[in-house]
Amino acid sequence: MQVFNGQRWINFYGPPSDKIDALDGAFLAARREVCEAIPFDEATFDGFHFYDIDFTHRAFLAGFKLGICDLDLPHHSIGPGGDEWRRYAERFVAKHRQSIRPTLFRSDGPQRTVVPA
Secondary structure (H helix, E strand, O other): OEEEOOEEEEEEOOOOOOOOOOOOOOOOOOOHHHHHHOOOOOOOOOOOOOHHHHHHHHHHHOOOOOOOOOOOOOEOOOOOOOHHHHHHHHHHHHHHOOOOOOOOOOOOOOEEEEEOO
């Protein structure tokens, strides 16, 4: 659930799946072996954006399975987009150009349901 400026809504990206090559999220969980094998790339992703997508995509490339579950988690931000987001998106694409699918970034976005306060 997103909570921003007094409005609440639920994002729905589809049912849980085990066919995932990257995750973007407010909450990620990983086994210790994954974190030891795939350290965060703090040199390339030194800000707020894309560190999570980079970490999970590299875990996928290393053979670890990614998954999602249905979890109610309030997220009190829609994230600052704009130029900073684009700069990190460009870094991600430059780094992973050979391994990302053309449809990795969904253009249609989530389905949103406004939740009454």
